[in-house]
Amino acid sequence: RFSQGSLRSVLIGPAQAWSQLIVQVTEATGNDQYGVDVAGVDLAGRETLLKSQLKSATGLSDISASLFPFLKLTLRMNDDIDLTPVQLRKWLVTYTPLAEGILTYSGTKQTESVQEGQEWRTTFGFTNISSRNFTDSLLVQVDVFSSEQPSTERRTFKIKPPSPTDTSKFSVAVKTRGKAGLNDITVFVNPRVLPEMFYDNNVLALYEHLDVEADRTGPVLDVTVDGRHVTNGDAVSSSPVIVAKVIDQNQFLLKTDTTGINLFLRYPCALENCPYERINFSRPDVSWRPATSVTDFELTFLPQGLEAGEYAL
Helix, strand or coil: CCCEEEEECCCECCEEEEEEEEEEEECCCCCCEEEEEEEEECCCCCEEEEEEEECCCEECCCCCCCCCCEEEEEEEEECCCCCCCCEEEEEEEEEEECCCEEEEECCCCCCEEEECCCCEEEEEEEEECCCCCCCCCEEEEEEEEECCCCEEEEEEEEECCCCCCCEEEEEEEECCCCCCEEEEEEEEECCCCCCCCCCHHHEEEEEEEEEEECCCCCCEEEEEECCECCCCCCCCCCCCCEEEEEECCCCCCCCCCCCCCCCEEECCCCCCCCCEEECCCCCCCEEEECCCCCCCEEEEECCCCCCCCCCEC
């Protein structure tokens, strides 16, 4: 025998605007207590009771679809006298639907190998498979997981929303410095920013897709004084031209700053072991230029009027 109970709907939406709720029940007697509760559901899945104990057609246009893109219905029934439940004939929510998209990938499915420092790039597309327009530009989230570190790098950018049946194509570029080994690439368009019915078709994961060959060969340091390579004990001028070059065969990892480079000069002194002085790169007698595709990194030191004695660089 039945006394009380409830019936819940599936998740309804997402909606651009809510319109109306229609409820029809049968076998209701004077002793039946029943009604439909309407709960709003936000993008995080949190439910908020908005309307309760509705027994007939009711307008829903006052519910904000931007705050609650989804709804859930609950029919609550109670009959302590006859112990007979009402029978739900139908409940119907009318609303203006939102756009729906799907992510596509046009690149190879095989593992791709690049040298460390070489940029990896591929193309994706996001297709609007609905008859509606997206209400805003779409956020793209790209995650690169490096298995050897392990570490995850995330970056985001926006793309133009595609019109119905149209596709917005976009490129994803990954800088590979410090990502030696196998890398997973995951692309997520509209990561639950704008409401859609399904998000599973907005994400694509390329596991162990990018194999980065580590740069294990160090650069060569070439130092000349007055245009020649000197050995210990050689004589040099009192105002020498000292040039240091960093020569690296990896064309993708060009030396473009002074990070990791230090210059020290030991002057003659009365001590048995004279201390080295660090030469600051901001000094007027020091200049440098970054490496390019055709020139090496070059540091020039022009000390003036050095006193006679033994120096060490």
